[in-house]
Amino acid sequence: MRQDRCKVLVIGAGPGGYVCALRSAQAGLDTMVVEAAAPGGTCLNVGCIPSKALIHAADAFHAAVQMAADNPLGIRASVPSIDLARTMAWKDGIVARLTGGVTGLMAKAGVRLVQGQACILDGKSVEVLTAEGPVRIVTEHLVIATGSRPVDLPDLPFGGDVLSSTGALALAEVPKRLAVVGGGYIGLEIGTALAKMGAQVTVVEAGPRILPQYDAELTRPVAARLKALGVEVLTGARAIGHAAGVLTVDTADGRREVGADKVLVTVGRAPVTQGFGLETLGLTMAGAFVAIDARCRTSMREVYAIGDVTGEPMLAHRAMAQGAMVAAVIAGGREDWDKRAIPAVCYTDPEIVTVGLLPGAAKGAAVATFPFAGNGRALSLGRDDGFVRIVHDRDSGLVLGVQAVGAGVSELAGEFALALEMAATLTDLAETVHAHPTLGETVQEAALKGLGRALHL
Ligand code: FAD
Ligand code: NAD
Secondary structure (H helix, E strand, O other): EEEEEEEEEOOOOOOOHHHHHHHHOOOOEEEEEEOOOOHHHHHHHOOHHHHHHHHHHHHHHHHHHHHHHHHHOOOOOOOOOHHHEEEEHHHHHHHHHHHHHHHHHHHHHEEEEOOOOOEEEEEEEEEEEOEEEEEEEEEEEEEEOOOOOOEEOOOOOOOOEEEEEHOOOOOOOOOOEEEEEEHHHHHHHHHHHHHHHOOOEEEEEEOOOOOOOOOOOHHHHHHHHHHHOOOOOEEEOEEEEOOOOEEEEOOOEEEEEOOOEEEEEOOOOEEEEOOHHHHHHHEEEOOOOEOOOOOOEEEOOOOOEEEHHOOOOOOOHHHHHHHHHHHHHOOOOOOOOOOOOOEEOOOOEEEEEEEEEEOOOOEEEEEEEHHHHHHHHHHOOOOOOOOEEEEEOOOOOOOEEEEEEEEEHHHHHHHHHHHHHHHHHHHHHHHOOOOOOOOOHHHHHHHHHHOOOOOOO
């Protein structure tokens, strides 16, 4: 059997693993990364990027459909159609460009990429099944970055017309009738996109409302938009089976039959912790996830874990930040996980951004809200739904959390996170000159309102 050795061995080249490997090699450490599929992981191949490409195409198509009808912009257009196979080919091109870019970056930094399935033998050695046969790699430091996988339901196993997000992101044509089981991040992002492309969509959500992790105020504009798009949302509902184009659903009002040519099951993701020898390490677990400390160390010396395999929030930028920190720690740095906030963006219509504390999460907190209906930029973009909300300390004005719901608010996530990282107060936000006309002025206006000096309200 071929043998190799390195200083740092990363299993998984998703956003967590590839960033860790890049930073490790840039720090001068001999680094190898093992990847069973394409570099870039869930995020680049079947997650963040392809879903956002699909959402963009859906928005463009939907805008064209609206322009073909009577519209206040005075635009006349003929009725558009969509060739989803071509849309998917365009999306695949973006994915290929990015995964190729990651491969190139790793090669440039001197990371040695091994393609194959890794199997852990012990905390210092891993066997990889490559196309050329097995390779045994001995390492000083092991980083587990194996990510997560979609979860299905016992009554709705993936296969045939029951799709995971991966299947939905590879559809060749828009289904006539689509049922989405699970009204969380993925179900609503992809479900809304397919509704805009012409599918008749029904969302089946077990919780009392869509996106139940957020408060009702924040999700109300999304629910209103889904209704306007003709998407039916069944809450407090559970799907119990799919046969002959019919999804059977239990609701508080009794059993319902929902016509569905395809069923997209998006009820959460589970960490990848089995099937590659992880159990041989006997690591301490935190539920289904690998338990880590503030430096992403597991319970075994020199074995680290990062990204989705370590738990919520399962977000690409958290995985990347953890990956960079672990590389710095292995290189001898004294870094700890000291992030004040991890922004979360839900690319629904309208988008939702949350950073830091939600209202009610802290004692002595007050809330200042400003609606997009009072923002010139929002109106000139044809959208006035949603708001920016600042949760702040009542006495000091310290910003504790910022949330927004509105078209295009994802691009405000950076300002929100920076405010928390820099320990900004309402006065800092209110006294920062924001360009006009921009959606960001709403942040300044909300801060002014919190200070009792609202301007455009
Ligand atoms: P992953 O990206 O899952 O990568 C793990 C890698 O490890 C995989 O490439 C896998 O092949 C490899 N691997 C596993 N086991 C082995 C083994 N034994 N040997 C070799 N290789 C192995 N997050 C956001 O922040 N923003 C978004 O907009 C967003 N949108 C999403 C949309 C969808 C549809 C989905 C499914 C997810 C989305 N996410 C989003 C979540 C995001 O994709 C994940 O949080 C992120 O990819 C986690 O990174 P990771 O490095 O921990 O794991
Ligand atoms: P999720 O946790 O966001 O949503 C799952 C939903 O399914 C919940 O609302 C839950 O109440 C519901 N549910 C659970 N069991 C059910 C059942 N039997 N019947 C009906 N509904 C049921 O999970 P997801 O949408 O699968 O996404 C997984 C993770 O991927 C997210 O938590 C997030 O971390 C990540 N992600 C992030 C983004 C982003 O950042 N924009 C996008 C997509 C995914």
